[in-house]
Amino acid sequence: MMKQFPLHFVAMLLVIGLDRAAAADRGLSNIIDQSQAKMVKIYGAGGFRGMEGYQSGFIVSPEGHILTALSYVLDTDRVTITLNDGRRFDAKFLGGDPRLEVAVLKIDAAQLPHFDLEKAVALSAGARVLALSNLFNVAMGDEPASVQNGTVSVVTRLEGRRGVFETPYHGPIYVLDVTTNNPGAAGGALINHRGELAGILGKELRNSLNNTWLNYAVPIDQVRQSVEEIKAGKFTSQAELPPEKMPAHPMDPTLLGIVLIPDVLERTPAYVDQVRPGTAASRAALQPDDLVLLVGNHLTQSCKSLRKEMEMIDRADAVKVTILRGQELLEITLQAGPDDK
Amino acid sequence: MQNLTMKTPIRKPSALGKEYERVLRLPHSSFILCLLAVFFCFSLPGHCEDLDVLEQQALSAAADRVAASVVRIETIGGLERVDKVLFGAGPTTGLVVDAKGYIISSAFNFVNKPASILVRMPDGSRKPAKLVARDHSRMFVLLKIEPDHPLAVPEVAPASEMRVGQWCIAMGRTFEDSRPNIAVGIVSAVGRIWGKAIQTDAPISPNNYGGPLVDIRGRAMGLLVPLSQQSAEEIAGMEWYDSGIGFAIPLETIQTVLPRLRKGEDLFAGVAGVFMESKNLYTGDTKLASCRPNSPAAKAGFKGGDRIIEIGGHKVNRTAEVRQEIGRRYAGDKLHFVVVRGEKRIEADLELVAKLEPYCHGFLGILPNEAAMPKAFRSATSIPIVPPPTPSSNRAIRSRPFRASLLSIATICFAKSRPSSRA
Numbered sequence: 001m002m003k004q005f006p007l008h009f010v011a012m013l014l015v016i017g018l019d020r021a022a023a024a025d026r027g028l029s030n031i032i033d034q035s036q037a038k039m040v041k042i043y044g045a046g047g048f049r050g051m052e053g054y055q056s057g058f059i060v061s062p063e064g065h066i067l068t069a070l071s072y073v074l075d076t077d078r079v080t081i082t083l084n085d086g087r088r089f090d091a092k093f094l095g096g097d098p099r100l101e102v103a104v105l106k107i108d109a110a111q112l113p114h115f116d117l118e119k120a121v122a123l124s125a126g127a128r129v130l131a132l133s134n135l136f137n138v139a140m141g142d143e144p145a146s147v148q149n150g151t152v153s154v155v156t157r158l159e160g161r162r163g164v165f166e167t168p169y170h171g172p173i174y175v176l177d178v179t180t181n182n183p184g185a186a187g188g189a190l191i192n193h194r195g196e197l198a199g200i201l202g203k204e205l206r207n208s209l210n211n212t213w214l215n216y217a218v219p220i221d222q223v224r225q226s227v228e229e230i231k232a233g234k235f236t237s238q239a240e241l242p243p244e245k246m247p248a249h250p251m252d253p254t255l256l257g258i259v260l261i262p263d264v265l266e267r268t269p270a271y272v273d274q275v276r277p278g279t280a281a282s283r284a285a286l287q288p289d290d291l292v293l294l295v296g297n298h299l300t301q302s303c304k305s306l307r308k309e310m311e312m313i314d315r316a317d318a319v320k321v322t323i324l325r326g327q328e329l330l331e332i333t334l335q336a337g338p339d340d341k
Numbered sequence: 342m343q344n345l346t347m348k349t350p351i352r353k354p355s356a357l358g359k360e361y362e363r364v365l366r367l368p369h370s371s372f373i374l375c376l377l378a379v380f381f382c383f384s385l386p387g388h389c390e391d392l393d394v395l396e397q398q399a400l401s402a403a404a405d406r407v408a409a410s411v412v413r414i415e416t417i418g419g420l421e422r423v424d425k426v427l428f429g430a431g432p433t434t435g436l437v438v439d440a441k442g443y444i445i446s447s448a449f450n451f452v453n454k455p456a457s458i459l460v461r462m463p464d465g466s467r468k469p470a471k472l473v474a475r476d477h478s479r480m481f482v483l484l485k486i487e488p489d490h491p492l493a494v495p496e497v498a499p500a501s502e503m504r505v506g507q508w509c510i511a512m513g514r515t516f517e518d519s520r521p522n523i524a525v526g527i528v529s530a531v532g533r534i535w536g537k538a539i540q541t542d543a544p545i546s547p548n549n550y551g552g553p554l555v556d557i558r559g560r561a562m563g564l565l566v567p568l569s570q571q572s573a574e575e576i577a578g579m580e581w582y583d584s585g586i587g588f589a590i591p592l593e594t595i596q597t598v599l600p601r602l603r604k605g606e607d608l609f610a611g612v613a614g615v616f617m618e619s620k621n622l623y624t625g626d627t628k629l630a631s632c633r634p635n636s637p638a639a640k641a642g643f644k645g646g647d648r649i650i651e652i653g654g655h656k657v658n659r660t661a662e663v664r665q666e667i668g669r670r671y672a673g674d675k676l677h678f679v680v681v682r683g684e685k686r687i688e689a690d691l692e693l694v695a696k697l698e699p700y701c702h703g704f705l706g707i708l709p710n711e712a713a714m715p716k717a718f719r720s721a722t723s724i725p726i727v728p729p730p731t732p733s734s735n736r737a738i739r740s741r742p743f744r745a746s747l748l749s750i751a752t753i754c755f756a757k758s759r760p761s762s763r764a
Contacts, residue, residue, distance in 0.1 A: 126401035126523060128393065151400070153548075154522035175516055177524035177544050179583055193393050209431025210515065210547035212582060267430065269418030269456035291457055293417060293467070299459075301417050301430045324457055327469050327487075 031195035032130065036144035037084045037113040039189065040066055041134045042091070042105070045076035056133040056145065056188040056201070057081070057105065059114040064089075065231055067117075067223070068187035069203050070096035070103040081107050086142025095230035099168050101203060102187075102223050104230040115189065115197040117227060120220035123174055123198045127152045131180045131217070133188025133201055145188070150178025158216070167205060171222050174199050176215040181205070190217040247314035253306065255315055256334045257281035258292075260303050267302040272323075280334040287325065294322035396508075399557055404510050404523045406559030409463055409493035410437040411521045411552055413514040414446060414470070414484075416455030426576050428453045434513040434552040435460060435484060436564055438592075438599065440491035442468075444484040445595060446551035447566040448475060451482055452575040460486050461518060463493075474602040478610035478671060479537055479590045480566045480575060481551075483602040495553060498560035500593045503531050508557045509541050511565055511587065513549030522548060529586075534568045535668025538588040545587025547579075554589035563589030573610070598671070611670040611693025613678070614638040615649070617660045625660035629680075633697045641689035643680055651679035667693070 040057045047053030057068030066081060068074070079091040089107035096103035123129065131148040139145055153175040158167055174190065180201050190199035199217030207214045229235040253260055257279020261271045270292040275281045292300055295309035296319075313319055318335040414433045421428060433450035437443070444460060451458070451472065458470040468486040475482045511524040526543025533540040541554060545565050553561040567578030568588040578588065598608055614636020619625025627649040632638040649657055652666035653676050670676055672695035679688050 125520065126397060126404065128397050151523065151525040153524055154516045154520065156516040156522075175522060177526075179544070207431070207548075208429055210429040210433075211427045212546050212548060215583075265418075266421040267418050271456075291417065293457070293459065299415055299417075301415075301419075322467075324469055327471065329467065329469055 028193060031191075031193070032147055033144075034113065035115075035130070035132055035189065035191055035195050036147070038115050039084055039132050039134070039145040041082040041137075041139065041145075042066075042068055042073060042079060042187065043082070044073040044079040046073055052137065052183045054134065054137045054184050055186050056135075056184060058132075058187075058189045058197075058200075059083075059112050060104075060117055060227065061114055061231070062110065062112050064107040064109040064112055065094075065114075065227075066091065066105040066107065067200060067227055068103055068105060069200070070098065070101045071186060071203060074103055074105070079105060081105065082141065083109075083112075084142065084144055094233075095235050097223070097226040097230070097235065100171075100218060100223050100226055101167070101169060102200060102218070102226065104227055117197070117220055117224050120197040120224070121192060122219060122221060123152050123155070123192065125152050125154050127198075128193050129174075129176065129198065130191050130193065131176065131178060131185075131188060131201060132191065133180065133182070133185035135180075135182035135185040135188075137184050148178045148180060150176050150180075153177045169218065171218070173202065173216040173218055176217065178215060179213075180215045180217070181213045246311060249315045250311040251313040251315045251317070251319060251336075252310060255280075255336050256319065258286065260306070263303040265302075267304075270300050270303045270306040280336045283337075284332045284334050286323070286332065286334075289325075290330075291324040292321055293324050293329070296320055400508065400510055400523075400525055403555055403557050403559040404512060404521065407495045407512060407553055407555050407561055408521050410495040410561070411435075411512050411514050412437060412444060412463070413461035413518060414444075414450060414551065415459040415461060415467070416451070416453075416457070417459070418456035419453035421453070423452050423576055424574075426579060429547075431547075432461070432515050433547065434515060434549055434565075436551065436553045436561065437492045437494055438595070440494050442486040442488045442492060443473075443599070443603065444470065444486065445481050445564055446484060447564070448477075448480045448482050448575045449547070449550050449567050449579065458484065460484065461514075462488070465518065474605050474607050476595075476598065476602065476608040477573070478608060478669075479594070480568060481564055481590060481595070483599070495555075495561040496559070497592045497596065498556045498558075498562040500531070500591045503528060503539065503556075503562060503591075505530055509543060509562060510555045510557075511541065511543040511545055511549045511552065511589075512555060513552040513565075515548045521552070524549065526585075526587075528562075534570055534588060536665050537594075537669045538566075538568055538590055539563045541587050541589060542585045543587060544583040544585070545589075546582035553592075561592050563591045564595060565589050609672040609695035611667065611672040611674050611676070611695070612636075612697055613667055613676070613691050613693055614697050615643065615663070617663065618645075619660055622661045622664065623659060627657055627660065627663055634700045635698045637691040637694055638678075641678065641691050642687065643678070643689070644682070647680040647682045647687070649678060649680050651677075653677055672696075 038059050040059060042055050042057045043053060045053060053073060055069060055071060055073045057066045060067045074093055081089045081091045091105040091107050094104045094106050129150055129152055131150060132145045134145050155172055156175055157171060158169055158173050181204050185201050186203040188201035189197060190201060191197055197220055199219050200223060202216045202218055205214045257276035258272055258281045259274040261273040272286055272288055272290045274288055275286050292306055294300060295306060298309045300306040300309055315336060318333050320333050322329055322331050412435045414435045435444040435446035438445050459467045460470045461467055470484040470486045473483045473485045505528050507528050509526055509528050512521045514521045516522045524543045526541045528539060529542050530540040539562060549565050550567060552565050554563045554565055556562050566588060569577035614633040615638045616630045617625055618628045618630040629643060629645050629647045631645040632643045649663055655666055657663050657666060670693055672693050674693050675690050676693060677690050
């Protein structure tokens with residue numbers, strides 16, 4: 001008996017422990033249950049030519065305000081909302097923010113479970129997240145939204161600079177390591193493992209830097225103000241980022257005396273073919289076969305991008321370029337003189 | 342790392358990672374069980390949440406430990422499209438393997454043949470890189486830069502410690518310059534793609550090709566590359582990006598070939614020159630249809646009809662197993678083969694080659710002595726081999742000089758053999 005006692009004791013503790021672990025597991029599933037209750041399915045325009053007539057959204061007030069993505073799906077007189085419990089409502093379009101591509105809808109209901117935007121959290125890279133959405137319209141009627149598990153890959157900016165991403169929003173995003181980029185997922189919710197709202201799933205987008213689909217969510221703190229303004233009926237579209245100003249007299253490589261090799265490819269490397277005598281380039285001892293890598297701090301991957309970067313500089317200003325000569329990186333400054341042609 | 346003269350201090354294994362492993366590892370002694378049970382009972386409320394936080398912290402700490410060795414690579418020029426894959430001009434990733442400036446990356450990142458390669462240092466400066474050598478079997482490349490300071494080299498996870506199901510983190514440096522992007526998953530399999538790669542369910546894509554797969558203790562397990570079972574093309578496997586099927590070449594293997602790559606030697610998959618009778622990889626047995634003349638197998642005296650029973654000390658029963666044994670070897674590797682011919686057992690060490698010599702196929706059954714060809718075109722040629730039974734052997738032509746006009750030589754047609762299931 002004495003010998004058996006510790007074993008029994010251990011077994012007992014283990015059972016309690018496992019029970020607690022199971023309870024904690026139930027905790028996560030409770031959190032998912034509670035969060036799914038706040039999700040809605042949105043049906044509207046579309047349904048042909050690969051344009052799905054559905055998307056996701058979530059409730060942000062007890063009286064039926066719904067946050068979703070601004071898209072063609074809402075571009076109709078009759079947008080239908082299906083709640084998690086299967087109830088259906090016609091939604092009223094309160095307004096949308098074209099820059100953030102979010103919209104607020106309103107249904108006539110009360111005491112709805114909802115996400116409080118004021119309590120939304122900010123995430124950093126490595127945070128564990130759940131993405132809730134009605135991807136591919138898998139859930140119908142009172143079926144709950146689909147849940148995907150993932151991690152925040154990195155917090156970065158959707159840089160719209162010169163069309164890297166074809167989107168009007170240029171602010172911070174959460175890049176996710178889970179494939180949330182699916183038809184119908186736009187407007188879904190990104191939450192952490194405590195059930196706290198963190199972001200809204202973005203529309204389908206390709207990363208033109210490497211031609212892959214981007215899985216991302218827009219942080220709630222970016223959209224909160226717009227949502228409040230739309231709810232209050234006094235939304236004014238935020239000014240778009242001012243477009244980068246082109247100088248009145250843009251610079252061109254030829255003005256510096258640089259003759260590039262013929263631009264015959266999509267990405268012809270910006271090799272110097274000739275240096276005209278008596279010009280800025282010859283004064284700076286630029287040589288044929290030098291490869292121009294950077295203008296200022298911007299990479300020039302081709303003759304085209306070199307010309308584009310130079311266009312952003314006034315021809316009266318000095319141009320700092322980094323060149324590759326052999327295996328050596330050289331930084332030189334080119335300044336067009338008043339007599340240069 | 343091997344052959345290091347300049348060594349940077351390697352940080353201690355992530356304490357959190359160790360702590361986390363200790364929590365998860367199922368101990369055998371009841372004493373530890375007891376401790377574990379007490380831990381369950383008396384830990385703070387919501388123990389699972391703690392585990393969740395601990396896990397999250399361990400994963401981040403592991404990524405932080407390798408981050409300094411994960412560099413951003415930029416390219417100048419290059420093709421816009423290779424086959425049907427459109428190439429963006431965005432940055433890619435590389436992994437430092439030597440403090441003196443050796444960096445490995447995925448061959449995929451350079452398949453569009455850029456004019457110039459730049460490596461972005463952790464301090465933001467750029468260094469021009471030279472492509473030193475390529476590994477055409479495992480689809481990675483070795484780059485060299487001249488760094489101002491010794492570079493941070495990651496600790497390497499031993500292949501013997503890799504377990505299916507363990508956490509792993511895929512890292513790249515394509516979104517932000519200042520910090521790497523991470524993707525979390527588990528090890529799905531080891532010894533994939535003919536024994537060459539670790540498989541993971543973490544999303545692997547151009548966002549992290551060329552970056553490391555890292556374990557929970559912050560040790561580099563492998564180099565992320567696209568791979569395909571069916572094809573040896575450099576872009577093969579890209580169609581599986583972000584699908585949950587991703588591959589990494591074990592760093593331990595890479596270390597063993599680094600000295601050769603450093604010398605500028607390109608590496609190729611080794612082939613033996615054996616052709617299997619069965620075309621089905623998985624049901625076919627190991628009976629040989631033929632051996633390519635002048636191939637390692639032919640030189641060892643193997644013939645059609647022989648059955649391979651052992652390669653490199655491993656028993657083989659199926660065509661796929663033969664591929665598995667040969668597929669991961671390099672050209673130049675010596676491999677022990679055992680074949681049976683009837684009752685006879687034949688053993689031989691084969692030195693695998695990169696490429697099989699194409700052989701000329703004489704339709705008349707006569708093969709010209711190629712060494713004698715220039716002379717032959719002047720006056721005559723000889724018939725060195727007459728493999729029976731052919732039309733020429735029926736006519737009792739034997740290996741002896743015979744006079745032939747240019748016209749008759751022209752009637753000897755040459756055809757390149759078309760290998761089907763070669764290994």
